[in-house]
Amino acid sequence: MKTVKLLALFFVANLAFVGCSSDDDDHHDHDHEEELVTTVIYALTNGNDVVTLTFQDLDGEGGNDGTYIVSGPFTANTFYSGRITLLNETESPAEDVTEEVEHEGDEHEFFYISTPNDITILKTDVDDDGNPIGIETTLKTGDAGTGSLTIILKHEPNKPNNDTPTDAGGSTDIEVTFPITVQ
Template sequence: MKMIKPMKTIKLLALFFMSSLILTSCSSDDDGHDDDHDHEEELITTVIYTLTEKNTDVDDNSSITLTFTDIDGPGGENPSYAVSETLLSNTEYTGKLQLLNATDDPAEDITEEVKEEADEHEFFFSSTISGLTISKNDTDEDGNPVGIESTLTTGDAGTGTLTIILKHEPTKPNDGTSANAGGSTDVEVTFDISVVDPVK
């Protein structure tokens, strides 16, 4: 009997230790699940880049919109790209980005979250059209650029692409390119665009 009691105690302690491990593991899994759930809530189905010509002579403030839509996400139906109009050569536009999760009703505006976590996000722009440049007008709390608001300036007429990338937790400051910034890519879209000479 004297030998059995210690063995029972050891077995009970072992069971208690294993139970603690299982509970800890479940708790960690649950935390991980919550993180995944938060990431799912941040799904970006729609990117809208609105360009408004900086011209005081234009009263109607007509805008050009570049819209990317992918409601069912990667692996589903092909996404759609739409550009409402051509851009004018040698013209300056104010640009504003909006990100939506259209799987929610009403659509969730992810742009607000990017603003709130501006120090962890940055947009990057690149174009294959010669002379087209984009500068970022907004900054995070440390003075580093974000890119929700921007200025797009065209050069000569031409055709090509405009790519917009949103990076999560990029290196800040960086050299202005997505490759140098590192981090992870939240969204990347490429539009076919044309720049034409104004009709005289």
């Protein structure tokens, strides 16, 4: 019995050692904890025409459902400049998680999927390797109609990719879908 306990202790100690080992060849900082994101704000502007998409879930995943707020309709056939902000509002003051995503740009990428497909979103910011991040965007609306806009943040995606979350792989840090109207 003593041998079994010693073997079990050795096995657990070995797992802990392997799990905590570092790979000196890997220049990415993978030791960070996953940040809690309670709030997503996607602000889009064209002069005085401002549309803000906000998702908030202060108790996190698994608690109460989050709330989705769209400040108003988009104008048809119009260009908007966009910027996404991620917050952890369980801290006071709220932590701006966007800064970490930007700092670790080579390990993150936002994807934007709209229906109908006549809304075009271009990512205008890039990481140190010249690959898109998607914190800053340009959005062009199409004709009037209703639909949805899904925002997905991938962690450790394949870069470059074909601008789809499926091709990018990685894990999904955030996925929110807003109902939108274009007038």
